[in-house]
Amino acid sequence: MIHGMTSETQFAEVIELIKKSREQAYKAVNTTLIELYWEIGQTISRKIALSEWGEGIVEQLASYISKTQPGIRGFTRPNLFRMRQFYEAYCSDAIVSPLVRQLPWTHNLIILSQSKRPEEREFYIRMAIREQWSKRELEHQFKTALFERSVLHPPKVSSTVAQTHPNALNVFKDIYILDFLNLPDNHQESDLHNALLQQLKKFGSIENQVSYVDPIS
DSSP, X not given: OOTTOOHHHHHHHHHHHHHHHHHHHHHHHHHHHHXXXXXXXXXXXXXXXXXXXXXXXXXXXHHHHHXXXXXXXXXXXXXXXXHHHHHHHHTTOTXXXXXXXXXXXXXXXXXXXXXXXXHHHHHXXXXXXXXXXXXXXXXXXXXXXXXXXXXXXXXXOOHHHHHHOGGGHHHHHSTTGGGGGTOOXXXXXXXXXXXXXXXXXXXXXXGGXXXXXXXXX
16 A cells, blocks of 8 residues: 555546546447437438338337337437438538537437527537537527527627737637626626737737727627
């Protein structure tokens, strides 16, 4: 036994190995599951497109799976249709289709059901992967319209700042927009202005060059 060290310190390396192994196992299981749903969705989509199956066949398929695979869950009629929708949404996008395999099925369903356009789907997929959002965090970002705030209506800076400090625009185009400033919900415009100035200081001393414009307009 190593003297002068707590058990937490002594065993931290082993705990990290266990955590890493569990994370890798979870990712492997999730990838396999998403691949399965993708292939089922592809089969249903292709057979319906070729008129080999009618729309009503999906309900029969769900019933057949339930009878022949007792105890298995997740293959109800609504879920089978979601698998078809999932496949059809991404099958023609060679860039995004590999990314969806990195997210849990629940995350994919949230993005698929709440996004209005392909660009929005891709935005939330990339963000969820990068930031490792939980289901609750992902739902929160939809409720606060992160895509609209950061892509459709990004903040603006004055022409002077844009010309003298072009990199400063990246601050306002950042995917966090106002969230990264850590402002309270009831903040004043002056608080917002000051917070933005602090961020701009990263690109040089430009306080006297800023002409603030409403970031959401």
